[in-house]
Amino acid sequence: MSDPKPAAPFAPPKELKAFPNDRQLCIARFSPCGNFLAAGAMEGTVRRWKVVEKPKLTVDIALPDETAKKPAPKAAKKPEESPVELVPLPHLTGFNGWVQNIAFHPKDKILFVADTWGKLAATDIEGDAPKPRWENATAHDGWIRKLAISPDGRHLATCGRDQFVRIWTTAGKLVAEHRAEEDVFAVTFAPEGKVVAFGDLKGTITMWDFEAKQLGRKFDAAVLHKLSRLQNVAGLRVLTFSADGKTLLAGGCEPAGGGFVEGAPALLRFDVATGKQLSEWRFGVAKDGFVLDAASHPDGYLVLVTSGQPGSGKIMFLRPGEKEPFFTNTAVANCHSVTLHPDGKRFAVAAMNKASNGNGRQLTKDGQYLGNNSPVHLFEIPTAQG
Amino acid sequence: MNPLCKPWEHAASRRQFLGASAGTLAFGALGGMISPQAAEAMRKKEKQVLFVWLDGGMSQLESWDPKPNTEFGGPFRSIKTTVPGTHFSELMPQSAKQAHRLCVVRSICTKDNAHSSGVARIQRGDPKNRGVPYPFFGSAIAKLMGPTSSKLPPYVWVKPGSGGFKTEDAGFLGPKYGSLAFGDGKPPEDLLRHASLTADEDAERNELRELLNRRYAAQRRPTYTEASSFVFDTAQELMKRANIFDTSKLAAKELDRYGRTEIGQHMLVARNMLEAGVRFVKVGSYGWDTHGDNFNGSASLVPKFDRAFAAIVEDLAATGLLEHTLVIAMSEFGRTPRINGHVGRDHWPEAWSIAMAGCGLKAGAVVGATNDKGTFVKDPGYDIGAVFHTWFQALGIDTKKVEYDNNGQPLPLAHDDMQSIKEALV
Numbered sequence: 017m018s019d020p021k022p023a024a025p026f027a028p029p030k031e032l033k034a035f036p037n038d039r040q041l042c043i044a045r046f047s048p049c050g051n052f053l054a055a056g057a058m059e060g061t062v063r064r065w066k067v068v069e070k071p072k073l074t075v076d077i078a079l080p081d082e083t084a085k086k087p088a089p090k091a092a093k094k095p096e097e098s099p100v101e102l103v104p105l106p107h108l109t110g111f112n113g114w115v116q117n118i119a120f121h122p123k124d125k126i127l128f129v130a131d132t133w134g135k136l137a138a139t140d141i142e143g144d145a146p147k148p149r150w151e152n153a154t155a156h157d158g159w160i161r162k163l164a165i166s167p168d169g170r171h172l173a174t175c176g177r178d179q180f181v182r183i184w185t186t187a188g189k190l191v192a193e194h195r196a197e198e199d200v201f202a203v204t205f206a207p208e209g210k211v212v213a214f215g216d217l218k219g220t221i222t223m224w225d226f227e228a229k230q231l232g233r234k235f236d237a238a239v240l241h242k243l244s245r246l247q248n249v250a251g252l253r254v255l256t257f258s259a260d261g262k263t264l265l266a267g268g269c270e271p272a273g274g275g276f277v278e279g280a281p282a283l284l285r286f287d288v289a290t291g292k293q294l295s296e297w298r299f300g301v302a303k304d305g306f307v308l309d310a311a312s313h314p315d316g317y318l319v320l321v322t323s324g325q326p327g328s329g330k331i332m333f334l335r336p337g338e339k340e341p342f343f344t345n346t347a348v349a350n351c352h353s354v355t356l357h358p359d360g361k362r363f364a365v366a367a368m369n370k371a372s373n374g375n376g377r378q379l380t381k382d383g384q385y386l387g388n389n390s391p392v393h394l395f396e397i398p399t400a401q402g
Numbered sequence: 403m404n405p406l407c408k409p410w411e412h413a414a415s416r417r418q419f420l421g422a423s424a425g426t427l428a429f430g431a432l433g434g435m436i437s438p439q440a441a442e443a444m445r446k447k448e449k450q451v452l453f454v455w456l457d458g459g460m461s462q463l464e465s466w467d468p469k470p471n472t473e474f475g476g477p478f479r480s481i482k483t484t485v486p487g488t489h490f491s492e493l494m495p496q497s498a499k500q501a502h503r504l505c506v507v508r509s510i511c512t513k514d515n516a517h518s519s520g521v522a523r524i525q526r527g528d529p530k531n532r533g534v535p536y537p538f539f540g541s542a543i544a545k546l547m548g549p550t551s552s553k554l555p556p557y558v559w560v561k562p563g564s565g566g567f568k569t570e571d572a573g574f575l576g577p578k579y580g581s582l583a584f585g586d587g588k589p590p591e592d593l594l595r596h597a598s599l600t601a602d603e604d605a606e607r608n609e610l611r612e613l614l615n616r617r618y619a620a621q622r623r624p625t626y627t628e629a630s631s632f633v634f635d636t637a638q639e640l641m642k643r644a645n646i647f648d649t650s651k652l653a654a655k656e657l658d659r660y661g662r663t664e665i666g667q668h669m670l671v672a673r674n675m676l677e678a679g680v681r682f683v684k685v686g687s688y689g690w691d692t693h694g695d696n697f698n699g700s701a702s703l704v705p706k707f708d709r710a711f712a713a714i715v716e717d718l719a720a721t722g723l724l725e726h727t728l729v730i731a732m733s734e735f736g737r738t739p740r741i742n743g744h745v746g747r748d749h750w751p752e753a754w755s756i757a758m759a760g761c762g763l764k765a766g767a768v769v770g771a772t773n774d775k776g777t778f779v780k781d782p783g784y785d786i787g788a789v790f791h792t793w794f795q796a797l798g799i800d801t802k803k804v805e806y807d808n809n810g811q812p813l814p815l816a817h818d819d820m821q822s823i824k825e826a827l828v
Contacts, residue, residue, distance in 0.1 A: 247703050275693065376515035
């Protein structure tokens with residue numbers, strides 16, 4: 017994300033289609049080539065789709081002039097079909113627990129996958145059964161909470177419940193590791209790729225020059241943590257630098273309490289040079305939960321998604337210099353991940369079916385106990401001309 | 403030294419030594435190695451209960467009955483326990499080391515999915531409706547077994563928040579059998595003689611208090627005034643042993659073993675109370691209603707319970723108290739297999755787990771099972787009425803022969819149509 021360009025006339029994004037999916041998803045990412053969408057599922061698989069552009073079909077239909085008094089419309093447009101289809105490809109298997117993190121290599125057609133049992137792996141993208149390049153079943157002891165890839169594609173950063181932050185080459189070799197004082201929830205590379213920022217359970221964010229093996233500046237995001245009775249409620253979920261590396265954004269939740277984990281989605285913006293907090297956004301009320309994912313649009317704004325109590329979710333466009341999002345969509349329930357297509361004209365949101373909660377036995381008419389699922393909502397961002 | 407042995411294999415820990423000694427040595431011979439209270443309690447072998455209540459509903463899938471790598475299994479791994487073939491969630495590494503002492507029932511199937519009604523319904527054993535409120539298990543034991551020979555309060559509740567005398571637990575038994583609650587695990591203020599008072603002055607004050615009590619009682623129903631006197635007297639007895647509440651003098655290692663958390667410290671107080679001879683100690687913990695962010699919540703909550711629970715089971719075993727103490731850890735229900743949009747789990751009475759240990763129970767047993775996805779019990783399962791029968795049986799109370807007398811109305815101790823869980827009992 018860079019400093020925002022002057023606000024252009026804006027037409028709100030429109031949803032092209034919701035693509036059903038039979039499982040819950042943690043994360044979705046477009047490939048840099050734009051031809052694939054991959055998603056990590058709560059079942060140890062990676063779901064894949066081929067992104068297929070369809071010829072745009074718009075048919076003009078002349079309507080009869082039924083009344084003499086009213087001027088007849090010249091033509092009405094037939095509802096458009098989505099110009100893009102997501103065509104399912106076979107799942108990638110061999111992972112355990114949940115696949116909560118995936119990342120595409122910025123140049124090569126490689127997908128990196130991290131699961132909650134500690135496995136880190138690299139695989140080709142294309143084909144029905146892509147070739148695994150390498151895998152490390154014990155990259156972490158348990159839950160890998162975040163996976164990031166450096167902008168130059170040389171390194172991966174992972175962090176986990178085991179309190180470790182680890183740097184790997186994209187060939188899978190461990191380069192450096194640091195043991196933090198707490199469970200580490202987020203990690204991201206600075207734009208030059210030699211420093212990462214990682215954030216922990218208690219909302220402490222630390223810069224780490226992994227080449228020099230030196231810890232650097234700390235940022236105080238303690239507002240994203242609350243000790244509620246026994247429970248340490250971790251609010252931090254997302255870290256991302258601006259494109260120029262001068263500011264660092266920390267997204268998540270200002271927790272109000274444990275259990276239900278109510279809290280308002282929040283985003284903090286820090287000055288990297290001084291560590292000073294520049295601004296804070298709170299997006300809504302306690303039921304709205306967490307900023308769970310963020311994507312930087314080439315035009316300089318952020319696309320954020322939130323998820324809170326079941327049914328509560330937002331898609332927001334935010335310019336860093338402004339106090340409020342300039343676009344908010346609340347029609348999609350529990351938005352867990354957002355990914356921008358590399359052309360900047362489309363984005364996909366991994367969300368949740370409606371009515372996903374409820375106490376006790378809830379069976380279908382034929383007696384089945386069904387799990388929830390995550391439709392992938394594909395949106396188009398109209399150009400300034402509409 | 404045998405080259406096949408490692409040096410540390412020859413060094414017995416204090417707890418190992420105590421555990422081995424308990425059955426073979428007179429406690430007096432142990433000198434300062436065991437608290438006098440524990441030695442006294444062990445010598446008397448009076449039945450006691452530790453009841454750990456995780457209010458809100460601990461997830462069975464993130465604790466006693468993990469289903470890793472299944473649709474509803476969540477992100478966590480399972481780990482081996484000391485019982486071959488039995489696995490717990492990776493969030494319970496300490497309890498996994500105590501599994502050979504535990505008896506876990508994985509097929510609990512109850513009826514109420516609401517906290518407001520479920521908490522009381524479960525703790526009263528959900529008997530047939532006879533138009534009277536049944537007592538909580540602690541009150542039932544206070545009535546049926548009374549105080550131990552220690553004369554300490556028979557039913558004590560160590561809990562977060564406020565304390566006081568909780569008469570509502572007692573149901574039709576009457577307020578005398580309510581719980582004496584110690585808020586935040588602390589003793590009540592001003593119960594003991596203030597340092598500025600002499601013993602004579604204190605005696606005079608108590609005389610005046612008793613006089614006023616008699617006048618007060620003369621105008622009221624005796625059940626309430628008797629309850630007040632009973633509670634005051636037994637609480638005062640407890641307060642004479644103020645060291646029960648003081649965990650500050652314990653070694654850092656001991657505090658760490660239980661965890662420097664609310665539940666850890668309360669479990670230490672509970673251990674002291676059991677050693678002192680309290681009949682029934684309930685330890686309450688709040689905040690387990692993980693409708694949102696269940697997995698991060700469980701990652702924070704469950705290990706804190708695990709550490710404290712495993713430590714007290716280990717200590718009770720080491721001092722021999724576990725032989726005559728019934729240990730129970732449970733909630734009002736489990737949590738839904740289905741994961742909601744807030745990545746939480748909702749209320750699930752259909753298939754959940756209770757962990758127990760101690761007197762009358764089979765050690766190392768896993769009773770009942772859920773299906774592969776953890777959604778429902780495989781067999782008919784056990785309702786809380788069957789669990790109540792089991793607990794009474796484990797404490798030597800025959801529910802076929804003993805019944806309550808509610809002012810002439812005979813009432814069964816537990817649900818008439820249910821029986822104890824035979825696989826769980828020795």
